[in-house]
Amino acid sequence: MNIEDYKDVFEPFERLIEIEICGEKRLVPENNSLLRCFQFLSLETISYGNFCWNGDCLNCRVWVKNGEREKAVVSCRTKARDQMKIVRISEEIILTKN
Ligand code: FES
Numbered sequence: 001m002n003i004e005d006y007k008d009v010f011e012p013f014e015r016l017i018e019i020e021i022c023g024e025k026r027l028v029p030e031n032n033s034l035l036r037c038f039q040f041l042s043l044e045t046i047s048y049g050n051f052c053w054n055g056d057c058l059n060c061r062v063w064v065k066n067g068e069r070e071k072a073v074v075s076c077r078t079k080a081r082d083q084m085k086i087v088r089i090s091e092e093i094i095l096t097k098n
Contacts, residue, residue, distance in 0.1 A: 001043045010036055017082040022089065030082070034075035037062045038093055045094040051076065059092035 013029035019037065020026075028037035035053065038060075047069035050059050053076050058076040065085040075093070088097075 001047070003040070003043055004088070006043060006047070010040065013067065014054055015082060019082070019084040021086045028080055032075065032080060034062060034073075034078050034080050034086075036065070037080045038095060041094040045096060050081065050092055056089075057081065059090055061090045062086045062093070063088040 010029055011031045013031045015030055016027040018031045019028055019034075028040055032040070035046065035051065043067055051057065051085055052059070055074055055077050058074060061072050062075045062078075063070045063072050063086065064078075065087045070087055
């Protein structure tokens with residue numbers, strides 16, 4: 001699979017932003033949902049994963065740290081923000097290492 005064949009699925013972006021996923025810093029496209037960002041990082045596992053992409057299945061949940069608090073969000077409905085810190089991800093989200 002080639003990211004170029006999939007570029008239409010991403011919202012237009014001009015730069016990459018840095019987010020942290022379970023302690024690992026990764027660069028992802030700005031202006032995209034977290035689930036799209038995960039797809040950007042791990043095209044095959046997320047493209048073929050068990051995801052509805054519309055907020056129904058909850059298989060894409062992640063837990064975001066905000067100050068001292070952790071909050072579960074649905075990653076297909078949550079835009080990635082620069083320096084976002086994700087401390088836990090659903091078992092359905094399998095990310096390959098870069
Ligand atoms: S992919 Fe189903 S709720 Fe996000």
